[in-house]
Amino acid sequence: MGDNNTLVRARDLTKVYRTGDVEVHALRGVTLDVHAGEFLAIVGPSGSGKTTLLNLAGALDSVTGGGLTVLGRDLTELGRRARAELRLRSLGFVFQAYNLVPVLTARENVEFVLELQGVGRDRRARSTDVLEELGLDELADRRPLEMSGGQQQRVAVARAVASRPKLVLADEPTANLDGENAEILMTMMRRLRDEQGMTFIFSTHDPRVVAYASRVVTLTDGRVSADKRRNADEKRNPKNPDTQGAS
Numbered sequence: 001m002g003d004n005n006t007l008v009r010a011r012d013l014t015k016v017y018r019t020g021d022v023e024v025h026a027l028r029g030v031t032l033d034v035h036a037g038e039f040l041a042i043v044g045p046s047g048s049g050k051t052t053l054l055n056l057a058g059a060l061d062s063v064t065g066g067g068l069t070v071l072g073r074d075l076t077e078l079g080r081r082a083r084a085e086l087r088l089r090s091l092g093f094v095f096q097a098y099n100l101v102p103v104l105t106a107r108e109n110v111e112f113v114l115e116l117q118g119v120g121r122d123r124r125a126r127s128t129d130v131l132e133e134l135g136l137d138e139l140a141d142r143r144p145l146e147m148s149g150g151q152q153q154r155v156a157v158a159r160a161v162a163s164r165p166k167l168v169l170a171d172e173p174t175a176n177l178d179g180e181n182a183e184i185l186m187t188m189m190r191r192l193r194d195e196q197g198m199t200f201i202f203s204t205h206d207p208r209v210v211a212y213a214s215r216v217v218t219l220t221d222g223r224v225s226a227d228k229r230r231n232a233d234e235k236r237n238p239k240n241p242d243t244q245g246a247s
């Protein structure tokens with residue numbers, strides 16, 4: 001399986017969507033390695049393939065061509081059931097819309113995922129831990145409709161990381177948030193990476209959100225058109241978008 005430090009290894013990865021007679025080449029040969037501990041932003045215009053790439057890396061959709069290995073598993077060879085297992089055991093997801101279960105409280109939303117993962121008696125302790133750790137304990141008993149969008153998205157992050165996944169995939173996680181809530185969310189995710197070494201791949205349009213990244217991969221028309229690493233100084237000073245990404 002190669003090197004344990006490479007969480008995602010894409011080689012000339014392609015994805016073609018077919019609807020009737022129409023073919024859309026969403027990814028046209030993406031080669032990319034994502035290493036443990038990266039805080040990677042995927043940027044690019046609408047339709048450039050960001051969601052497609054995240055969906056493939058998240059084992060949510062099937063590869064058309066090329067190679068894709070995620071956490072040592074060859075996704076081109078993995079069946080539906082094995083993909084579901086990989087998602088459940090090892091990956092965390094945060095989507096653009098908050099996707100919490102409306103009838104469940106914040107705590108129950110977190111525990112629901114743990115339950116699917118077969119966590120038994122520890123569930124309550126684990127949900128309490130993660131909500132506390134992320135400063136969300138006062139939201140524990142609220143349902144989604146009793147929370148702001150920003151609060152719901154923070155709970156969605158808590159739910160995504162409750163099982164300590166190695167890799168968290170977030171598709172435009174701040175798209176529905178105002179600037180202040182976007183910053184709170186990014187700071188929270190960044191802390192999980194800095195303090196726990198959790199690896200994040202997130203897509204975004206927002207330069208203020210890109211500023212938090214340790215690395216920025218730009219997709220253009222289904223291809224990687226730029227791949228830039230940030231230096232340590234920039235990482236420590238994410239609030240200055242004007243100086244970011246130009247290196």
Ligand code: ADP
Nearest residue numbers: 017019024026045046047048049050051052053
């Ligand atoms: P982005 O997230 O960067 O906006 P997407 O990955 O959603 O880009 O889309 C890439 C291309 O693939 C676009 O042309 C889009 O219309 C097309 N596409 C995405 N999903 C589907 C689908 N399920 N069926 C057909 N075409 C799709």
Ligand code: MG
Nearest residue numbers: 050051052171
């Ligand atoms: Mg998208």
